[in-house]
Amino acid sequence: MPHHQFVLTLSCPDLPGIVSAVSTFLFDNGQNILDAQQFDDTETGQFFMRVVFNAAQTRVTLPVLRELFIPVAERFMMRWQMRDRGNRRRVLLLVSKSDHCLxxxxxxxxxxxxxxxxxxxxxxxxxxxYEGLDFGEVPFHYLPVSKETRRQQETAISGVIAHTKTDLVVLARYMQVLSDEMSGRLAGRCINIHHSFLPGFKGAKPYHQAHERGVKLIGATAHYVTGTLDEGPIIDQDVERISHRDRPEDLVRKGRDIERRVLARAIRYHLEDRVILNGKKTVVFVD
Structure with missing residues (x-):
């Protein structure tokens, strides 16, 4: 299957011979490297790598490749995954009233x-x-929430995640704060999008607050969800200039555009195994 592609991502302490060991392993097992990217974080002493490959001569199944790679991974103390790029990840979308990202x-x-x-x-x-929005065959679940029912609602969400075998949860402008317990269960597989301002404006109508302060840049940040609100490892960001002529509704309109494209990029990077966690940060191998 020369067209069938796999991807290996890894992180480990930076030691001599990692690239050689990985490439030699793939060669010895009949695989052909199509793309390889690496990063040596000199501040933390960690090494990161993403390799896309396919079968060149021999046909070895993915489970066998994974099993054979274990000694290499153990030698370099790797955190790693090897995945078939043809297997699409299963994604659940959480949304509130604003539906532009959805x-x-x-x-x-x-x-x-x-x-x-x-x-x-x-x-x-x-x-x-969401009148007029075509969900097609994607199931829709209405799960209202209040301060008193938050635990029950999150239990119901967790049930849907488990039942559907969801790999990634996306907060597509979901305006509820996940509990620490829920955030912990979804660590590394839940992406959120929110506006980015300097200074930060929280609470109701942040774009109106930004207009009142005369901001010159607005933006959006996509990040992994953690127990600390809006402070998870950042995947992608973007900004747009604002002038004194822009009204609050202009900021809202431009903000929606930024949020859409930043969230879409972050999800694509995750789906393509381009994001590797690096403590409170991420390494993103862009194409």
Missing amino acids: VDLLYRWRTGELEMTPTAVISNHPRDT
Whole structure:
């Protein structure tokens, strides 16, 4: 299967011979390297690598390759995964009233830009909130939440995640704070999007607050969710200039555009195994 591709990602202490060991292993097992990227973090002494490969001569199944790679991984104390790129990750979308990111992600999925399988859409607002939005065959779950029912609602969300065998959860402008317990269960597999301002504006109508302070740049940040609100490892960011002529509604409109493209990029990077956690940061091997 010369066209069938696999991807190996790894991180480990930086030691001599890692690249040689990986490339030799793939060669010895009949694999051909199609793309390889690496990064040596001199501050932490950690090494990161992403390799895309396929079968050159011999046909070795992925489970066998994984088993054979274990001695190499143990020698260099690697945290690693080896995955078939043909297996699409299963993605669950959480959304609140604002649906611009949800609409955009469903469009990018339908056009093939995001190679994923949506498992469900969960909202704390009823389905008629999204009148005119075609969910197709993607299941929709209305799970309202209040301060008193948060634990029960998160239990229901966890049930949907388990039942659908979801790999990645996306907070597509989901305006509820996940509990520390929920954030911990989803560590490294839950992506959030939020506005980015300097100074930071929290609470209601952040774009209106930014307008009142005369900000010159607005932006958005996509990051992995952690127990600390909006402080998880950053995957992608973008900004746009604002002038004194822009009204609050202009900031909202431009902000929606930035949020859409930043979230889509972050999800694509994750789906393509381009993101490797590096403590509180990430290494992102862009194409």
